[in-house]
Amino acid sequence: MLRKLREAGVRIVHVSPCKDDLPDWMEADWWPIRPNTDAALMLGLAGEILRDGRHDQDFLERHTSGAGQFLDYLSGKTDGVEKNAEWAEAITGIPAAHIRDLSRSLTATRSFLTLSWALQRAHHGEHVYWSALGLAALIGQIGLKGGGVAYGFGSLNGVGGPFGEGVSPGMSQGPKPIDSFIPVARISDLLLSPGAPFTYQGETHSYPDIRLVYWAGGNPYHHHQDLNRLQEAWQRPETIIVQDPMMTATARRADIILPATTSLERNDIAGTRRSEHYVAMHKVIEPMGEARSDYEIFSALARHLGVEAGFTEGRDEMGWIRHLYQQSADYIRTATDTRLPDFDDFWEQGWVQVPMTRDNTYLSAFRDDPAANPLQTESGKIVLGSKKLAQLDLPGFPSHPAWQEPAEWLGMAQADDMLHLISSQPPGRLHSQLETGPSSLEQKRKGREQVRMHPADARARQIGEGDTVRLWNARGQCIATAHLTETLRQGVLVLPVGAWLTRDPESGLDLSGNPNVLTLDIPTSAFGQGPSAQTCMVNVEVVAANTRDSTEVYQQEIDALVRQGSG
Ligand SMILES: Nc1nc2c(c(=O)[nH]1)N[C@H]1C(S)=C(S)[C@@H](COP(=O)(O)OP(=O)(O)OC[C@H]3O[C@@H](n4cnc5c(=O)[nH]c(N)nc54)[C@H](O)[C@@H]3O)O[C@H]1N2
Ligand SMILES: Nc1nc2c(c(=O)[nH]1)N[C@H]1C(S)=C(S)[C@@H](COP(=O)(O)OP(=O)(O)OC[C@H]3O[C@@H](n4cnc5c(=O)[nH]c(N)nc54)[C@H](O)[C@@H]3O)O[C@H]1N2
Ligand SMILES: [Mo]
Numbered sequence: 001m002l003r004k005l006r007e008a009g010v011r012i013v014h015v016s017p018c019k020d021d022l023p024d025w026m027e028a029d030w031w032p033i034r035p036n037t038d039a040a041l042m043l044g045l046a047g048e049i050l051r052d053g054r055h056d057q058d059f060l061e062r063h064t065s066g067a068g069q070f071l072d073y074l075s076g077k078t079d080g081v082e083k084n085a086e087w088a089e090a091i092t093g094i095p096a097a098h099i100r101d102l103s104r105s106l107t108a109t110r111s112f113l114t115l116s117w118a119l120q121r122a123h124h125g126e127h128v129y130w131s132a133l134g135l136a137a138l139i140g141q142i143g144l145k146g147g148g149v150a151y152g153f154g155s156l157n158g159v160g161g162p163f164g165e166g167v168s169p170g171m172s173q174g175p176k177p178i179d180s181f182i183p184v185a186r187i188s189d190l191l192l193s194p195g196a197p198f199t200y201q202g203e204t205h206s207y208p209d210i211r212l213v214y215w216a217g218g219n220p221y222h223h224h225q226d227l228n229r230l231q232e233a234w235q236r237p238e239t240i241i242v243q244d245p246m247m248t249a250t251a252r253r254a255d256i257i258l259p260a261t262t263s264l265e266r267n268d269i270a271g272t273r274r275s276e277h278y279v280a281m282h283k284v285i286e287p288m289g290e291a292r293s294d295y296e297i298f299s300a301l302a303r304h305l306g307v308e309a310g311f312t313e314g315r316d317e318m319g320w321i322r323h324l325y326q327q328s329a330d331y332i333r334t335a336t337d338t339r340l341p342d343f344d345d346f347w348e349q350g351w352v353q354v355p356m357t358r359d360n361t362y363l364s365a366f367r368d369d370p371a372a373n374p375l376q377t378e379s380g381k382i383v384l385g386s387k388k389l390a391q392l393d394l395p396g397f398p399s400h401p402a403w404q405e406p407a408e409w410l411g412m413a414q415a416d417d418m419l420h421l422i423s424s425q426p427p428g429r430l431h432s433q434l435e436t437g438p439s440s441l442e443q444k445r446k447g448r449e450q451v452r453m454h455p456a457d458a459r460a461r462q463i464g465e466g467d468t469v470r471l472w473n474a475r476g477q478c479i480a481t482a483h484l485t486e487t488l489r490q491g492v493l494v495l496p497v498g499a500w501l502t503r504d505p506e507s508g509l510d511l512s513g514n515p516n517v518l519t520l521d522i523p524t525s526a527f528g529q530g531p532s533a534q535t536c537m538v539n540v541e542v543v544a545a546n547t548r549d550s551t552e553v554y555q556q557e558i559d560a561l562v563r564q565g566s567g
Helices: 002-007 038-051 057-063 067-075 085-092 096-108 125-139 184-192 227-233 294-304 308-312 317-336 343-349 364-368 387-392 455-460 550-566
Strands: 013-015 029-031 112-115 148-151 197-200 203-206 212-216 239-244 256-259 268-270 277-281 351-353 419-422 450-453 468-473 476-484 492-494 537-542
Touching (some): 038 067, 038 096, 057 125, 096 125, 112 125, 125 148, 184 227, 268 317, 294 308, 294 317, 317 343, 343 351, 450 455, 455 476
Parallel strands (some): 013 029, 239 256, 419 492, 450 476
Antiparallel strands (some): 197 203, 268 277, 450 492, 468 476
16 A cells, blocks of 8 residues: 555655655655654644634534634634744644645645554653644545554554454453453553552542462563553552453463463464455364463353353353354355355354445545534544533643643753663564563664664764663663664654563563563543653663573573472
8 A cells, every 4th residue: 555655756755854754665755753742743733724724614613612712722812822833833843844744745735644553652641643633624635545544553453454344253241340451541540549549531530459470461560561560550559360261460470370272373364354264274283291272261161150151141152253254254145245254164164254434434424414424532523622521621631732741751851861762662572571582682782672872872882783782761671782773853752662671680670672661651631631741851881790691580580480380
């Protein structure tokens, strides 16, 4: 798809601290923005469009609610500050002339905004996405082919592509007998502050008093922010059970480990609404050691609890796969009149093609007739000024798209010579999975993760290519191998996520290069309660003395656990 864009001669403006988010052959204009300031850029673009009177008034009237609030903010009527190109330059570091020029192109031609998910994984991240929606609404091309705004393109194959007519094969989750829940990014708060109140999407709830944690299919000692704070919180529950195929940093911190099989050690079925196929996932090898499939583990637990029949519904592994396939095939037959092959043929062939909706223009029905096709929002329209949020009046959550300073960024007064740390998805693995496998190891150097930095930042700190460096701030410290590159904005470091936390027993230094010992564990906002991983300032320096090898320390830890277990 990128190649087609390139061949069609479409102008691409790539706004990112990292040039290599796009391949060079795209010949994009690279705008190396200061991290966490994208809302200001989009509001500056919108302000320019408004001042020139180039906004689509008709679209705003028919398809949005509360636009008055937003326009008053852009013009400066609300706070006396006009949101224009100069205002945006001061915050983002992008020259005002470029911003003004782009604002003209955006309305002069068919234009399309797309934002990666990383942008909302930051303090006030909701307002970045909302600002893009506000800008797109002023341009007025939402619901037209090749126009408007979209999120998450590129990172997951399928977003924005054709979607399947079927249902994803999946087991029913059954009724949940308790009504308490937490936003996942609040796990440390939950464990540290039982009974404390928290707000979520405008309602107040309280943290339950958790005494047992059962974690299956996730690795918080990779994914969560401020791992030293998590470590403190982790001491509170009486029992921690981890169910995982890998001896992850989380598994090493469990009271009970239930070794699960990988997908290669069991039969399974795969399919999502974004994929063109249902896939028969054949077992390749017998389970290693004492590993059992998740289904077997949960079935055995259900048996002990006296609810086996309710859980298994009388089906074994293959019984479920057959049943789920049949459910999807029946659904597709009713919805589209297409007949999928019988299960046995599917299983033998290994996959089937699912009928797809190929030509879909997002929000086109809403554009054509907003009354007949209302959105699931407070007004049924695109909300640019929210009545609900105005009533809630949450601190730090304006009721229209707005720029607010993040807790940590390059523009902050106390930045000193700290750098902004971006922790992006690792190219060689999925998050922390198979961290010790060849594709993951290939991306490492000297047995640890590589931190990318600009040569000028490196020079100023006497750091050379391949040097071992220490990254630290008030929350924690880790080491990584420096890789110097001009494809980064100056002042920015990039360290991928996913390394299995390995602490030096003496110094507490993380030897693996896990950025989450440094990141900030505050919510994006009191409304959304998402993670603020990309809002993080750090120091960096060369490590003079030899540091211990992370794989060696890791192995020692596992050996000690095994001794404990057998002793
Ligand atoms: N290989 C691989 N692919 C994956 C994953 C993986 O682990 N490995 N994980 C999958 C998952 S679960 C997800 S959620 C997606 C995530 O997909 P994305 O959110 O797209 O991925 P990230 O790598 O977090 O961020 C993408 C880029 O955003 C840029 N960025 C960071 N901060 C800012 C900022 O403040 N402003 C601007 N303009 N740009 C910024 C960085 O240059 C970064 O490279 O990826 C999916 N794909
Ligand atoms: N600093 C920072 N932190 C981030 C991000 C960031 O951009 N920056 N990105 C965030 C994002 S978008 C995401 S999605 C999260 C990802 O965070 P997680 O989802 O916690 O990461 P994974 O490494 O995918 O964890 C999956 C675990 O499941 C195990 N597993 C695999 N297959 C099976 C199975 O069949 N059964 C069982 N029981 N276990 C299995 C794997 O071994 C692994 O330990 O990280 C988040 N954390
Ligand atoms: Mo994700």
